[in-house]
Amino acid sequence: MNVEKSKIEFQRAQKSIPGGVNSPVRAFKSVNCDPLVIEKAKGSTIEDIDGNQYTDFVSSWGPLIIGHAHPDILAAIYEAASKGTSFGAPTHYETLMAEKIISMVPSIEKVRMVNSGTEATMSAIRLARGYTNRELIVKFAGNYHGHGDSFLIKAGSGAITLGLPDSPGVTKGVAVDTLIADYNNLESVEKLFAERKNQISAIIVEPVAGNMGVVLPKEGFLQGLRDICTREGALLIFDEVITGFRLAPGGAQEFHGVYPDITTLGKIIGGGLPVGAYGGSKEIMDQLAPIGPVYQAGTLSGNHLAMAAGLAMLDNLTKTEGLYAELERKSAFVENGIKNNLKKTGVSAVLNRVGSMMTLFFTENKKVTSFNEAMTSDSNRYAKYFKLSLESGIYLAPSQYECLFISYAHTDEDLQKLINANLNALKQL
Numbered sequence: 001m002n003v004e005k006s007k008i009e010f011q012r013a014q015k016s017i018p019g020g021v022n023s024p025v026r027a028f029k030s031v032n033c034d035p036l037v038i039e040k041a042k043g044s045t046i047e048d049i050d051g052n053q054y055t056d057f058v059s060s061w062g063p064l065i066i067g068h069a070h071p072d073i074l075a076a077i078y079e080a081a082s083k084g085t086s087f088g089a090p091t092h093y094e095t096l097m098a099e100k101i102i103s104m105v106p107s108i109e110k111v112r113m114v115n116s117g118t119e120a121t122m123s124a125i126r127l128a129r130g131y132t133n134r135e136l137i138v139k140f141a142g143n144y145h146g147h148g149d150s151f152l153i154k155a156g157s158g159a160i161t162l163g164l165p166d167s168p169g170v171t172k173g174v175a176v177d178t179l180i181a182d183y184n185n186l187e188s189v190e191k192l193f194a195e196r197k198n199q200i201s202a203i204i205v206e207p208v209a210g211n212m213g214v215v216l217p218k219e220g221f222l223q224g225l226r227d228i229c230t231r232e233g234a235l236l237i238f239d240e241v242i243t244g245f246r247l248a249p250g251g252a253q254e255f256h257g258v259y260p261d262i263t264t265l266g267k268i269i270g271g272g273l274p275v276g277a278y279g280g281s282k283e284i285m286d287q288l289a290p291i292g293p294v295y296q297a298g299t300l301s302g303n304h305l306a307m308a309a310g311l312a313m314l315d316n317l318t319k320t321e322g323l324y325a326e327l328e329r330k331s332a333f334v335e336n337g338i339k340n341n342l343k344k345t346g347v348s349a350v351l352n353r354v355g356s357m358m359t360l361f362f363t364e365n366k367k368v369t370s371f372n373e374a375m376t377s378d379s380n381r382y383a384k385y386f387k388l389s390l391e392s393g394i395y396l397a398p399s400q401y402e403c404l405f406i407s408y409a410h411t412d413e414d415l416q417k418l419i420n421a422n423l424n425a426l427k428q429l
């Protein structure tokens with residue numbers, strides 16, 4: 001595998017961009033090698049600037065659930081772009097997008113568009129604080145909610161692998177308003193509510209954790225959070241930036257049958273363009289300016305290029321017959337293949353999967369249900385596994401604490417190639 005051009009480009013980028021990347025996890029630091037510089041992608045295949053092709057299981061970190069450069073999405077973008085790129089004024093696309101989201105996500109009656117998942121979560125907690133007139137929030141160790149100050153405390157993958165659990169620049173004043181609980185541990189949440197009676201505005205949670213690797217909510221955990229919030233007058237925020245439109249058309253809330261007060265969305269909702277959104281009941285959402293007192297704005301929010309791409313994505317997800325069943329079939333096939341390989345080779349590892357997201361944890365533990373259990377994984381072993389996979393033409397996330405995403409564009413041959421590469425790599429660990 002010749003990656004000479006990637007190396008040269010990355011050296012050049014490092015002179016003008018901090019670390020050579022515009023988002024830290026892309027730098028491949030935790031797998032101890034230089035990143036590939038990408039030229040183009042189509043369907044399930046991604047190609048670097050040296051012309052090497054890989055079967056892609058990163059999917060731009062989640063958004064590309066129907067594969068790269070999908071013709072429906074490209075056509076929608078071309079059509080929208082022919083009319084201009086942004087107007088800073090209302091457009092028909094925005095109304096269509098809002099109506100579409102409301103029709104898909106059970107707990108959303110009104111929705112506001114933003115430009116990233118980070119913006120969605122930052123805005124959601126401001127809204128929760130404004131609505132409840134309380135200041136504290138509860139988040140879970142190992143859950144990631146974007147890089148907003150309030151969330152950069154025990155924040156999952158990017159921060160774990162860079163060893164920056166608490167980033168400099170986040171003030172103590174902000175940090176003390178964020179309380180940390182343990183994922184899948186309702187007692188740790190009850191304790192915080194008992195200590196801070198009537199002070200907690202919201203619990204924010206990844207309903208299926210994807211940023212400490214995939215960690216499933218235990219039976220009763222999400223319902224338990226729902227009950228605590230209802231009892232204590234706090235809002236429940238589901239951060240569905242990954243799970244939204246991935247686990248079901250209505251996200252993890254539909255999948256698990258537990259409904260939050262506010263939902264944050266991102267990734268898939270933009271069809272590969274930078275988009276986020278947050279929504280909830282009319283009563284809560286009408287607290288936002290211009291009709292309510294909670295301020296939130298955005299020059300490019302809801303711009304019609306992004307709306308066109310997102311709408312094409314969501315339309316595709318709703319009109320493709322059996323899409324989620326097919327994703328489940330493909331993903332179960334991969335899970336079985338990898339689990340067989342683990343048995344054959346005797347390598348100790350845990351595969352966590354829900355729907356089309358999964359993580360292979362290289363740990364001696366028998367299960368991974370919490371941040372602490374995830375942290376027992378051997379990142380060096382993952383780094384070796386990652387490089388061996390890459391040499392077999394498989395592009396995985398460059399960190400132990402991320403997801404492998406199956407897309408509708410992955411063919412059965414792609415998936416068999418993944419399973420074969422997995423066996424080959426496990427044998428050499």
Ligand SMILES: *Cc1c(COP(=O)(O)O)cnc(C)c1O
Pocket residue numbers: 115116117118119121144145146147206210211239240241242266267276
């Ligand atoms: C990716 C992610 C975010 C942040 O979204 P950006 O678009 O990267 O700002 C927030 N929450 C979760 C659960 C995510 O996975």
